[in-house]
Amino acid sequence: MLYVVMFFLWTAILLYLILGGADFGAGILELFTSDKNKSKTRKTMYRAIGPIWEANHMWLIIAIVILFVGFPSIYTTMSTYMHIPLLLMLLGIIARGTAFTFRHYDAVKDEMQHIYNKIFVYSSFITPLFLGIIAGGTVARRIDTDANNFVDAYVMSWFNVFSFSVGLFTVAICGFLAAVFIIGQTTDETEKQRFIKKAKFFNVAAVIAGGLVFLASVYEKIPLINWVFDNTVGVVAFTLATISVVILWMIWNSKYTNIMRVLAGFQVTMILLITTWKHYPNIVLLKNGNHLSLLEEQGNAKTIEALGWALLLGSIFILPTLVYLIYSFQKKSPKTA
Amino acid sequence: MDDFLAARSQMALSLGFHIIFSCIGMVMPFFMAVSHYLYLKTNKIVYRNITNAWSKGVAIFFATGAVSGTVLSFELGLLWPKFMLHAGPIFGMPFSLEGTAFFIEAIALGFFLYGWDRFNKWFHWFTGVVVGVSGLLSGILVVAANAWMNSPTGFDYIDGKYLNIDPIAAMFNDAWFSQALHMCIAAFAATGFAVAGVHSLMILKKQSIDFHTKSFKIAAIFGTIAAVLQPLSGDISAKFVAKNQPAKLAAMEAHFETEKSASLIIGGIPNIEEKKVDYAIKIPGVLSFMAHGDFNAKVTGLNDIPKENQPPVAITHYAFQIMVGIGMLLMAISLAYFIALWKKKNWLQQKWLLQLFVLATPLGFIAVEAGWTVTEVGRQPWIIKGIMRTADAVTPMPGIAYSFYLFSAVYVSLSIIVAFMLYRQIKMVPKLYDLP
Ligand code: HDD
Ligand code: HEM
Ligand code: HEM
Numbered sequence: 001m002l003y004v005v006m007f008f009l010w011t012a013i014l015l016y017l018i019l020g021g022a023d024f025g026a027g028i029l030e031l032f033t034s035d036k037n038k039s040k041t042r043k044t045m046y047r048a049i050g051p052i053w054e055a056n057h058m059w060l061i062i063a064i065v066i067l068f069v070g071f072p073s074i075y076t077t078m079s080t081y082m083h084i085p086l087l088l089m090l091l092g093i094i095a096r097g098t099a100f101t102f103r104h105y106d107a108v109k110d111e112m113q114h115i116y117n118k119i120f121v122y123s124s125f126i127t128p129l130f131l132g133i134i135a136g137g138t139v140a141r142r143i144d145t146d147a148n149n150f151v152d153a154y155v156m157s158w159f160n161v162f163s164f165s166v167g168l169f170t171v172a173i174c175g176f177l178a179a180v181f182i183i184g185q186t187t188d189e190t191e192k193q194r195f196i197k198k199a200k201f202f203n204v205a206a207v208i209a210g211g212l213v214f215l216a217s218v219y220e221k222i223p224l225i226n227w228v229f230d231n232t233v234g235v236v237a238f239t240l241a242t243i244s245v246v247i248l249w250m251i252w253n254s255k256y257t258n259i260m261r262v263l264a265g266f267q268v269t270m271i272l273l274i275t276t277w278k279h280y281p282n283i284v285l286l287k288n289g290n291h292l293s294l295l296e297e298q299g300n301a302k303t304i305e306a307l308g309w310a311l312l313l314g315s316i317f318i319l320p321t322l323v324y325l326i327y328s329f330q331k332k333s334p335k336t337a
Numbered sequence: 338m339d340d341f342l343a344a345r346s347q348m349a350l351s352l353g354f355h356i357i358f359s360c361i362g363m364v365m366p367f368f369m370a371v372s373h374y375l376y377l378k379t380n381k382i383v384y385r386n387i388t389n390a391w392s393k394g395v396a397i398f399f400a401t402g403a404v405s406g407t408v409l410s411f412e413l414g415l416l417w418p419k420f421m422l423h424a425g426p427i428f429g430m431p432f433s434l435e436g437t438a439f440f441i442e443a444i445a446l447g448f449f450l451y452g453w454d455r456f457n458k459w460f461h462w463f464t465g466v467v468v469g470v471s472g473l474l475s476g477i478l479v480v481a482a483n484a485w486m487n488s489p490t491g492f493d494y495i496d497g498k499y500l501n502i503d504p505i506a507a508m509f510n511d512a513w514f515s516q517a518l519h520m521c522i523a524a525f526a527a528t529g530f531a532v533a534g535v536h537s538l539m540i541l542k543k544q545s546i547d548f549h550t551k552s553f554k555i556a557a558i559f560g561t562i563a564a565v566l567q568p569l570s571g572d573i574s575a576k577f578v579a580k581n582q583p584a585k586l587a588a589m590e591a592h593f594e595t596e597k598s599a600s601l602i603i604g605g606i607p608n609i610e611e612k613k614v615d616y617a618i619k620i621p622g623v624l625s626f627m628a629h630g631d632f633n634a635k636v637t638g639l640n641d642i643p644k645e646n647q648p649p650v651a652i653t654h655y656a657f658q659i660m661v662g663i664g665m666l667l668m669a670i671s672l673a674y675f676i677a678l679w680k681k682k683n684w685l686q687q688k689w690l691l692q693l694f695v696l697a698t699p700l701g702f703i704a705v706e707a708g709w710t711v712t713e714v715g716r717q718p719w720i721i722k723g724i725m726r727t728a729d730a731v732t733p734m735p736g737i738a739y740s741f742y743l744f745s746a747v748y749v750s751l752s753i754i755v756a757f758m759l760y761r762q763i764k765m766v767p768k769l770y771d772l773p
Contacts (some may be wrong), residue, residue: 054403054443058436064410065436068421069429074424079414083734086741092410094404094747098754101400105393106758107765117366154734300502302430307433307504321444329451 001308006281006294009066016059018265021170023056025178027124027138027200028171044186045178046104052326053100053251057093061228071181072299074284074292078201080135081143081157085130092127094120104191125171132170136213137156139279140222141288144287165216167226169209173268176202180248184257196252203245227278234274241270311320344416344731349713351409354748355707358402360705362650363521364441364475364528364559365395366449366469373462384583385740387552389453390766397758401751403443408607416737420720420730423499425490428485430504431478436474459714468734471748476524477517482510487712488581489721516712517576519570522563523708526667527701529560534698535763537691545767557694560701561671568664572627578715579628582722583637584646585715588653590624592638599624599636604658607651614654648717656710663704670697 026045033041067075079086096119103116135160137143147153179199186192217224228234244263251260276283282291298304339344369391410432414421448456448464455461485491491507493500494691503578536553540546542694579586586592590602593612605617622632629636639647670693677684720727 002388052447053400054446055440056401057407058440058443059498061407061410061439062436065429066657068410068414068425069433070426072422072425075414076418079411079421079491080418080732083415083732086415087740090408090746091743093407094751097400097404097407100752102754102758105395105397105762107761182461191462213598299429301505302502303456303504306430310430310433310437314440316432317437318440318444321441325444325447328448328455334566 002295002298003306004068005066008020008064008308008315009070009294010272010276012059012063014269016056017173017272018132018268019052019056020059021128021174021268022177022181023053024124024128024171024173025176025202026182027100027121028128029178029182031110031121031125031203032175032198037301038117040158040191041194042123044182044191047185052322052329054100055322055325057097058116065308066311070299070304071292071297072293073297074108077143077284078138079146081145081153081214082134082137083206084136084154085134085158087131091125092123094121094132095129099123107246122308124174128170128174129167133158133163135170136166137290138284139275140220141285141287143284145290148287160216160220160228161223162213162216162220165213169206169213172206172209173271176206176270183260200252203300205240222304231278233277235263236275237274239276241267244270275331338738338739340732340735340737341728341731343741345727347737347741347744348412348416349710350714350744350748351412352709354752355402355405355409356705356709357702358398358405359472359476360524360528360702361395361398362402363469363472363524364539365391365398365532366465366472368528368532368559369395370462370466370469370553372552372605373465377458377462381549383547385547387555388391388770390769391552391764393761396446397755397762399446399504400688401435401755406439409603412681416732417720417730418732420725423725424486424721427499427504427507428482430508431481432499432731434766435475435478438471438478440470442652444477445471446739473521474523476520480517480520481508481510481513484516485510486721487516488512489714494613494724510582512577513675515570515574519567519574521568521710523701523705525559525563527705529558529666529698530694530701531699532556534694535696536772538698539763540772541688541691541695541767548766553694559676560667561674562669564664564671564701565675568661570670571664575627576630579636581717584642584648584758585711586628586641586654587637587639588648588650588715589657589711590636591650591654592624592636593640593643595635595638596637597625598622598629598633599638601627609650646718648715653711654714656707656714659707660704660711662702662705667697667700667704670694 020185022176029045066076067078072136075189099119103113103120106112106116137160140158140162141161142160142163143157146154147156178197179195179202183192183195183199186312212226216222226236244266248263248267280289280331281296282292283294285291286292369388370392372384372387374528375381376388399469445464449461449468452461467504474716485489485507489507490510491505493502531772532558533553536549539549540553576585578589590616591597591605591607593603593614600619600621602614603618603620603744605614608615621700625634625636629632639650673684673693675689677690718726720730729731
């Protein structure tokens with residue numbers, strides 16, 4: 001059962017990265033859209049993500065619940081030493097979720113819309129930035145459980161070039177995912193071209209930010225290059241991801257928008273695989289050389305058993321309905337209107 | 338502000354904020370299901386308008402509830418890491434099931450909000466019901482987790498270690514039923530009265546009368562039935578607390594001396610130094626009866642509880658008085674409404690009944706907040722009753738006061754915006770929905 005639970009944890013993180021990421025990306029795209037196109041972009045995006053945005057963010061809750069029920073020491077170590085970036089991320093989540101809903105449901109459309117928009121786009125940027133910073137921080141060996149002053153314990157744990165590069169990389173990925181997702185959502189040709197341009201832009205940005213991550217890892221003496229290149233899985237995944245980028249660039253103008261989406265999702269999956277494979281089962285690396293391992297930190301065998309069953313049963317309900325939800329709003333258009 | 342106090346205040350603030358949205362998220366779907374059903378049956382457009390108007394409100398509340406809930410699941414670790422380290426695997430079961438319930442709720446909400454005219458109309462109606470049922474289910478599950486903090490079971494605590502953990506037994510701890518029952522009824526009472534109050538105000542202002550009268554009726558019926566059941570379930574809760582947490586009961590009642598045939602203390606100002614309650618009304622024997630079902634039973638007083646294990650008396654006492662006072666008032670209004678419905682139809686046309694409902698608009702939610710204050714403050718100094726002290730659970734990170742200020746600012750602004758949006762929704766009713 002432990003492996004079932006770990007599988008769900010990994011999958012929840014992946015799906016949050018892809019679905020939640022596309023969602024954040026929608027706001028990031030808006031940030032990078034010229035004013036005259038903004039409202040059109042907004043409409044297309046709302047049609048695309050409106051019905052599922054609430055569900056997209058549930059993956060984060062699932063991941064967190066798995067952590068605190070199944071691997072409490074990992075959850076508590078993270079929430080103690082990453083308190084500050086977590087807090088900032090939470091503020092982003094609050095601001096974004098509410099602004100998104102408010103701007104749509106406000107009964108009067110007036111200058112308040114302007115404020116909601118501002119909040120929405122900036123928090124769409126901040127939230128994945130800090131998500132990435134936290135992710136980077138967990139493997140950067142900067143969490144110092146023996147620290148005895150505030151800065152060493154609670155700031156240096158995440159405040160470094162590597163974490164920030166991972167943050168920027170995450171932001172770029174989100175923008176990329178959103179753009180690719182939306183290409184297939186619009187029927188208008190000029191609009192489609194606009195999103196293709198955006199997707200290219202964010203793909204290039206992701207590659208640059210990825211390069212930055214590598215540079216930063218060298219600078220911070222984090223053996224990222226080894227994690228990627230000294231094992232078959234890493235090399236194969238890296239190669240496949242690169243190939244899929246090339247394919248994607250060849251089919252931008254085709255009608256295969258769903259294949260584009262699959263390729264984009266595939267790339268993100270490979271990235272997560274590469275970054276987690278080498279140090280599996282250790283998901284938090286500490287400054288003193290120790291690590292927190294999923295295999296060693298499981299809270300309690302009986303709880304893992306029950307948690308595994310809960311997740312399996314839950315997914316029987318959730319997955320088909322979720323797929324049907326996404327399907328219905330992709331395929332079916334309203335009978336009236 | 339010291340860090341421990343700040344952490345407690347931040348937790349209280351976040352929970353107190355979240356509970357309002359979760360009550361609405363649990364209950365409004367049922368109101369909508371009724372009006373939606375009436376629309377499908379009668380084809381009267383006003384019912385569709387009501388459903389639509391409500392669902393916009395619910396979307397706003399739901400989003401706010403969802404983000405504040407997300408914050409909470411992090412805050413448990415941000416503020417109480419040492420608690421979560423041990424409690425997570427024990428009381429986590431309801432949370433993992435709750436994850437499923439939330440998910441289903443979010444998916445069903447997607448179908449419901451965006452599904453008008455896209456699906457079979459009964460399928461669409463059904464998704465609305467699913468939102469309500471899974472919301473209620475998640476409410477019950479979280480409360481079961483909280484109940485575990487009041488009556489920890491499902492493990493053996495030996496030499497500071499938590500052994501033989503059984504998460505299922507922990508979920509079905511002794512307190513879960515009385516708390517979950519009371520909470521669910523409270524959610525219906527609070528939301529019912531709040532919604533009914535807003536619509537009765539609009540009726541009094543003579544706006545969109547048909548729309549508001551029909552909405553009022555749906556909300557009022559749910560709210561009043563719940564409000565009549567509430568004291569009954571409160572009695573079950575009180576009996577359980579008397580057995581399980583005598584210290585909490587003593588604080589609720591500001592009951593200083595252990596005695597037989599103890600009197601019920603209503604109102605008053607607890608005088609901690611002199612161990613008495615000034616200016617209170619005392620009804621002999623009733624506390625014994627309420628707590629143990631026997632007018633002569635012995636009720637433990639604070640004097641039999643070691644000083645370091647006593648909860649704050651004044652807050653708990655006031656909060657309990659507020660909750661019970663409101664409970665009685667809401668029950669009285671409800672009974673008046675029932676009389677109006679069955680015997681005195683003409684009361685329904687009179688202003689005073691509607692005015693009473695307007696007056697009661699915020700009361701249910703005030704009672705909810707007060708009730709939770711009783712439960713949570715009354716548990717102090719324990720975070721897990723008898724096992725772990727709250728002070729030992731708090732995060733080692735200094736400077737929590739700043740995060741408390743930050744959250745206060747965020748939640749205050751959010752409350753203002755939500756109130757403002759709600760005001761706009763209501764103001765727009767004549768324009769959007771008052772079509773012939
Ligand atoms: C509309 C709201 C409302 C109303 C009118 C009442 N309550 Fe209540 N009460 C709650 C809302 C609430 C609550 C907020 O939902 C609590 C907090 C924890 C819980 O399970 O329910 C609660 C807790 C709570 C507790 C503590 C349970 C515990 O700590 O385990 C007791 C003893 C009572 N209630 C008793 C009563 C009585 C005797 C009432 C008589 C009128 C009453 N309540 C009305
Ligand atoms: C939503 C309704 C709730 C409200 C309004 C509420 C209110 C409060 C209040 C006022 C406190 C501060 C008590 C004090 O320190 O004096 C508190 C503390 C706390 N509550 Fe609740 N509570 C609610 C539900 C829950 C639930 C469902 C859980 C967990 C499953 C929970 C877990 C905690 C924890 C961990 C603390 C901090 C430790 C403590 O002070 O004992 N609460 N809550
Ligand atoms: C008595 C206390 C509580 C009740 C009755 C309650 C109930 C609910 C309900 C009905 C929802 C659905 C959202 C809505 O309708 O607005 C919700 C959302 C949520 N709650 Fe609570 N809750 C309580 C306390 C807590 C606590 C202590 C936590 C975290 C530890 C929590 C975590 C969440 C989360 C993560 C969501 C978001 C789910 C989503 O995105 O749909 N809740 N809660």
